[in-house]
Amino acid sequence: SQQGEEDPQALSIQEGENATMNCSYKTSINNLQWYRQNSGRGLVHLILIRSNEREKHSGRLRVTLDTSKKSSSLLITASRAADTASYFCATHHSGNTPLVFGKGTRLSVIA
Amino acid sequence: EAQVTQNPRYLITVTGKKLTVTCSQNMNHEYMSWYRQDPGLGLRQIYYSMNVEVTDKGDVPEGYKVSRKEKRNFPLILESPSPNQTSLYFCASSFVGGGYNEQFFGPGTRLTVL
Numbered sequence: 001s002q003q004g005e006e007d008p009q010a011l012s013i014q015e016g017e018n019a020t021m022n023c024s025y026k027t028s029i030n031n032l033q034w035y036r037q038n039s040g041r042g043l044v045h046l047i048l049i050r051s052n053e054r055e056k057h058s059g060r061l062r063v064t065l066d067t068s069k070k071s072s073s074l075l076i077t078a079s080r081a082a083d084t085a086s087y088f089c090a091t092h093h094s095g096n097t098p099l100v101f102g103k104g105t106r107l108s109v110i111a
Numbered sequence: 112e113a114q115v116t117q118n119p120r121y122l123i124t125v126t127g128k129k130l131t132v133t134c135s136q137n138m139n140h141e142y143m144s145w146y147r148q149d150p151g152l153g154l155r156q157i158y159y160s161m162n163v164e165v166t167d168k169g170d171v172p173e174g175y176k177v178s179r180k181e182k183r184n185f186p187l188i189l190e191s192p193s194p195n196q197t198s199l200y201f202c203a204s205s206f207v208g209g210g211y212n213e214q215f216f217g218p219g220t221r222l223t224v225l
């Protein structure tokens with residue numbers, strides 16, 4: 001399966017701390033995307049990083065990509081209670097193949 | 112407002128009673144897709160459409176049908192629903208096909224088949 005795997009499955013931190021989530025995949029990619037899902041709601045796109053990029057930032061989010069290790073990480077700095085959600089990585093492997101989503105990391109930020 | 116809409120948001124039905132979940136996007140996106148989300152299994156793609164009149168099976172197409180007669184609409188049809196189709200369903204769209212771009216997701220439809 002090409003499905004990415006997030007690690008850890010669940011993470012609980014205090015407000016103000018940083019949260020790091022990892023994603024590993026098995027075959028080469030065109031891009032890797034991170035999405036957030038609040039409980040039972042639709043996914044919201046956070047960041048897209050292409051295979052020739054190593055790092056991208058968006059506000060308090062930082063995404064890194066290591067294609068040699070086939071892995072990516074999402075760092076949320078200075079977390080807030082509102083960051084509580086599930087975070088999914090999704091990989092695009094080639095051509096018109098669809099995005100393949102991992103099973104997600106459940107992040108709980110405790111105020 | 113750019114968005115993907117789905118209806119209904121919640122549906123309880125009985126085995127064998129045909130139903131349709133509608134999906135519409137107002138962003139002129141070529142690509143549309145249906146996913147189901149189940150605990151422990153993540154998001155799995157049911158069907159997708161690269162453009163009008165072009166549809167293809169995803170990972171779990173059994174028991175579902177779709178059509179793409181207009182660019183903005185991509186309904187999901189369950190001809191004879193069964194309890195194993197109880198799930199949370201999402202429609203998504205993107206500017207072009209595959210995973211080249213970010214996908215925009217609808218709010219979800221929670222379906223229960225008794």
